[in-house]
Amino acid sequence: MHKARHSPLNSIAAHGALILWTVIALFPVVVILINSFKTRQAIFREPLALPTGESFSMIGYQTVMKQGDFFLYFQNSMIVTVVSLFLILLFGAMAAFALSEYRFKGNTLMGLYLALGIMIPIRIGTVAILQMMVATGLVNTLTALILVYTAQGLPLAVFILSEFMRQVSDDLKNAGRIDGMSEYAIFFKLVLPLVRPAMATVAVFNMIPIWNDLWFPLILAPSEATKTLTLGSQVFIGQFVTDWNAVLSALSLAILPVLVLYVIFSRQLIRGITSGAVK
C-alpha cells in the first residue's frame, strides 16, 4: 500500500529484525518440544537434533499419563486460570468504569491506591496470605488460588482499563442515558464492547503468570486434589534424579491450553467493531 514511501531495504531490515526476534523467542519452546519426543540418551547427546527413527520415543508422555493424576492437574490449572481471569476482567472493568466515569470525592486517591498494587509484589505478603487462608479454612482449595490471583491481577487491570474507558465518547454514554439505559446496561452493552481490545490485552497479560505460577500452588494448595499443572510437573524433578522426558512432555502439554486461550483473546484484539462509533 505504501510502496512508494518504503524502500525494499527498509522492508528487508524490518522483516530481518522480526524474524530474528521470532527465532530467539521460539527457540526454548522448540527445544522443549523436540526433546520431549526423544529418548533420554538422545536428549543429552544432541539436545538440538530433531527426533529420528532411532531416537524417537514417547516414553515421556507415557510416564506423564501414568504418573499422578495429570488430567486433574490440568483441570485445576484451567479452572484457576479461567475463573481468575473472569473475575479480574469483571471487577477490574467495573472499578475502571467507576473511576473514569463518575466524579466523586477521593476519585484520584482511589485510583492511586488501586494502582499501588502494580508496584508492590503480592508475594511479599505470602505469610500473611497463608495465615488468612488458614484462618478462613481455604488452604488446599482452588478458591484460595483464585482469590490471590484475582487480587494480584486487579491493579494492572484497573489501571489499563480506566485509561481506555476515558477514551469512550461521553456522548455515546449520554445517548444511552437519554434512551433509558441503566448504568449497568451502559457499562455492559456500550462500554465493554468498545474496550474489548483492552480487555483482551489485560487477559493475555494476566493469563501466563497465573498458568505458570508455582509459588502460590506450592504454598496454598499443595494437596493432591488441588495441584496445578506446574506444581504437578515438579514430581518429575527430584533432588538427585530428574526424569527429563517426563518434565519436557509435561511442559509441552502445558503449552497447549494457554495457546488456545491466547488465540481466542488475540482474535478479540484484532476484531474491532469500534470504528465508526463516533464521527
Place this chain on the structure above:
Amino acid sequence: MTALSLEKINKSFGDVHVLKDINLTVEPGEFVVFVGPSGCGKSTLLRTIAGLEDASSGTIRIGGKEVTQTPPAKRGIAMVFQSYALYPHLDVTGNMTLGLKQAGETKAVIDERIGVAAKMLSLEAYLKRRPAELSGGQRQRVAIGRAIVRKPELFLFDEPLSNLDAALRMATRVEIARLHRELGASMIYVTHDQTEAMTLADRIVVLRDGRIEQVGSPMELYNDPDNQFVAGFLGAPSMNFLPSEAGGTLGIRPEHLTISATGTLPGTVTHVERLGGDTNLLVETAQGILTVRLFGQHPEKVGDKVVLGYDPGHVYRFDKDGKRLR
C-alpha cells in the same frame, strides 16, 4: 403551557460557577437557539435541561411538569449529539428503536414510528446498515431519526452540524428547518455558529460567561442589541467599534459604512475580499481598522486612499461597560 421553563438555574463545578441565574421560557413549537463563544456555558445549560448534569439550584419544567430531579429518559426529551453518538454495534433500526424498546413500547408502535421517521429522513434503504457503513450525513440523519421516533416534548441539538463539511452543513440546516415545520415540535439548538443561529431560530439566546446577555428574534438582536457583546457577536463581518468622544464606544455595521467624498473617516485599504455578490474592504483609519461591506463588485485595491462615511441614524452607542445607550 410552556414547552420549557427554567427558573434561576445555577450550576457550579467545584468553585467554578458555570451557569448564573438562568431564567428562560420556551413556547410550544418554538425553535430556540443558544449561541455564544466557547466556554459560555451553552452546552452545560443544554445538558442540564437534558438531565445529564444536575442543576446546583433552580427549577426546570418541561411541558409543564417539574423535572429537576427526573432522570433524562423520563423527561420527555430527545437529544442529537455533535459526534452523533450512534451505538456502533447496532444497525440503523436498532439505533433508532433502542429508546422505544427501553420504554416498553409495543412492536406495532415501534414499527410505525420507525417507518415514518425513515421516510421523513430518506433512510429506508439503510435500515439494516451499521453506523460504520454510513457516511457522515447519513449518520447525522440516523441520530436525528433516533430523536424523532421518541416523539419528545422537546428536541435538544448539541452543535449537530459541526462535524459536517460546508455543503452538507447547509443542506442539513435546511433539513432541520423543514423537520421543525413538519413536526411542529419545540426545539433547542446549541451552536457557536451565528449563521446557524440567525437562519434557524425563532428566538436566539445569547450567552456569555454563564449569563444570558439577551433573548430575542434574530432581527431584534441584530437591529437592537442590548450591549456591545451581542452587537459584536451577531453579524458577519462583525460590527466595527470606534472610540467616541464621550468615552464610550460607537458601533457601526460594515454594511452601513460607505465610501463617500463627504465622509469623516479617511483611511487606506489594507485588504480586499471579493465574494462576487459582496466586496469586503479592511480600511486602516485613525480610529483603527474598519470593515466595510459593499454590495456588488468594486474596483478598490490594497493601498487605495478612501474616505468613509456613515449615516448617524445607523450608529449604536455604548457606554464604558458596553451597555447600549439609546
